[in-house]
Amino acid sequence: MSLLAVAVGGRGVVSPAEPVLRADDEALLRGRAAFETIRVYGGRPFKLAEHLDRLAGSAERIGLPAVNRLELEQLAQEALGAAEVPDAVLRLYWTPTPVSIALVSALADHYDELRTRGQKLISLRGVRADEPWLLPGVKSTSYAVNMAAEAEARRQGADDAVFVDADATVLEGPTTNVWWRRDRTLFTPSLDLGILAGVTRATVLELAGDCGYAVEEGHFGLTELLAADEAFTSSSVREVMPVTELDGAPVARGPAADELQAALRRAAEATLRA
Ligand SMILES: Cc1ncc(COP(=O)(O)O)c(C=O)c1O
Numbered sequence: 001m002s003l004l005a006v007a008v009g010g011r012g013v014v015s016p017a018e019p020v021l022r023a024d025d026e027a028l029l030r031g032r033a034a035f036e037t038i039r040v041y042g043g044r045p046f047k048l049a050e051h052l053d054r055l056a057g058s059a060e061r062i063g064l065p066a067v068n069r070l071e072l073e074q075l076a077q078e079a080l081g082a083a084e085v086p087d088a089v090l091r092l093y094w095t096p097t098p099v100s101i102a103l104v105s106a107l108a109d110h111y112d113e114l115r116t117r118g119q120k121l122i123s124l125r126g127v128r129a130d131e132p133w134l135l136p137g138v139k140s141t142s143y144a145v146n147m148a149a150e151a152e153a154r155r156q157g158a159d160d161a162v163f164v165d166a167d168a169t170v171l172e173g174p175t176t177n178v179w180w181r182r183d184r185t186l187f188t189p190s191l192d193l194g195i196l197a198g199v200t201r202a203t204v205l206e207l208a209g210d211c212g213y214a215v216e217e218g219h220f221g222l223t224e225l226l227a228a229d230e231a232f233t234s235s236s237v238r239e240v241m242p243v244t245e246l247d248g249a250p251v252a253r254g255p256a257a258d259e260l261q262a263a264l265r266r267a268a269e270a271t272l273r274a
Contacts, residue, residue: 001089002106005082007075009068009100013082020101027095031142034058034067037175038090039236040104041268045076045090046236050199055094058138065098075102089237093141111238115261118244118253119159119233123222124149126163126171129194136194146174160233162246168222169193176235177201180228180243181213181256187224190217200234200264207263213256230254239264 003016014020027033035058036051045051056067072092080090083104093101126149129136153161162178163171170189172178177198179188186208191197208215225231231243231251240261243251 001103003103004085004088004106005079005104007079007082007102009071009075009098012075013078021095021099022097025095025097025099027093027097027099027141031140031144032062032064033093033095033141034062034064035094035139035141036092037236038092039239039268040080040086040088040090042272043080043086044272045080046268046271047199047203048073048076050202051092051236054139054197054199055092058140059094061135061138062140064094064096067094068098068100072100072102075100078102079104107237111241114159115239115241118242118251120157120245121160121162121173121233121243121247122153122156122158123164123168123247124152124161126165128165128169128171130192134194137191137197139196143174149174158245162225162233164222165193169219170222170225171195172198173233173235176233176238176241178225178231178233179204180225180231181254182227182229184212185214185216186256187216187218187220187228189220193219198234198236200236200239203264203267204234204240204260207260207267211256211259211263226251228252230256232257232260234260 006016007013008020034055036055038045038051052069059067079102089105091103149161160173162173171193172195179186233241240257242257
């Protein structure tokens with residue numbers, strides 16, 4: 001992560017080299033903090049309210065104090081002002097102490113190239129979070145497993161992973177939601193599988209109809225993804241990213257990923273004009 005600016009509750013903008021947590025904050029000791037990663041277009045965080053809603057839900061479910069939305073919004077503005085870049089990644093953290101932190105980092109420069117080339121995915125066994133203590137839909141800083149899955153994908157020569165459960169039901173990627181298309185219907189795993197309710201997933205659900213696609217959410221096996229006419233992932237930072245290979249088998253390119261990516265960018269531009 002190329003860190004451009006940091007703002008901390010009660011302190012405002014601090015140097016990225018400054019310590020921001022106490023040593024006994026369980027964010028550090030146990031990975032027990034809530035966070036959000038948000039794409040900034042033209043200086044403005046896209047879908048900030050939706051991300052703050054999810055942050056508040058995550059914080060509640062891991063037993064943190066109620067999120068101070070106003071403070072986080074203020075810190076986001078201050079950090080973005082200090083970073084002085086129109087297109088960036090904003091991360092918001094809420095820890096048990098509580099400490100609120102806004103980080104602004106540069107966008108990785110390989111995403112557009114990856115969108116042109118298309119990504120290679122491998123399937124990895126993940127955990128279906130279908131019990132409350134597995135924290136379904138919670139975005140916490142306990143992401144070591146997700147990062148290990150990304151590293152395993154790279155070790156196998158792929159770009160990213162897609163988690164499947166013990167029955168090979170498709171879940172999600174380590175930091176993405178997964179989609180595929182057959183004819184004019186898009187398919188994506190349903191939220192009752194314990195996957196994260198992606199903000200981009202919700203945006204794609206809205207945009208799909210305008211692009212002329214029906215959507216089916218449900219429990220689908222990996223074989224259905226392998227037999228798709230096209231596939232893609234969605235996330236705030238990587239946006240809509242086409243898949244060209246899954247477990248070594250080619251996946252066809254198709255129009256939906258490009259159409260939805262263009263629609264997503266139009267939606268982001270429209271919020272700048274509003
Ligand atoms: C596990 C997981 N699934 C899906 C997503 C995509 O969510 P969003 O579209 O809100 O970025 C993320 C984002 O980081 C994630 O961590």
